[in-house]
Amino acid sequence: MINVVFFAALREQLDCDSLTLESHELSTVADIIKQLSARSEQWQQTLNNASLLSAVNHDMVDKSHPVKAGDEVAFFPPVTGG
Numbered sequence: 226m227i228n229v230v231f232f233a234a235l236r237e238q239l240d241c242d243s244l245t246l247e248s249h250e251l252s253t254v255a256d257i258i259k260q261l262s263a264r265s266e267q268w269q270q271t272l273n274n275a276s277l278l279s280a281v282n283h284d285m286v287d288k289s290h291p292v293k294a295g296d297e298v299a300f301f302p303p304v305t306g307g
Contacts, residue, residue, distance in 0.1 A: 232301035
């Protein structure tokens with residue numbers, strides 16, 4: 226199982242703060258995005274944003290990063306400062 230969490234505006238846009246996915250068909254962050262995007266047009270629009278950030282086990286990663294059972298994958302919008 227892979228635990229997926231959503232932060233900030235993503236949580237609001239998807240009306241979901243976390244979920245769990247079976248890991249047997251998921252080998253990268255991009256695979257997770259593809260599977261979740263198939264849920265609805267809202268999920269597709271939100272997760273296919275070029276500025277989407279991701280982390281695996283609290284380390285920032287790109288979409289080609291591998292995932293495995295027991296990982297936590299987090300998605301969040303770009304952080305802005307001020």
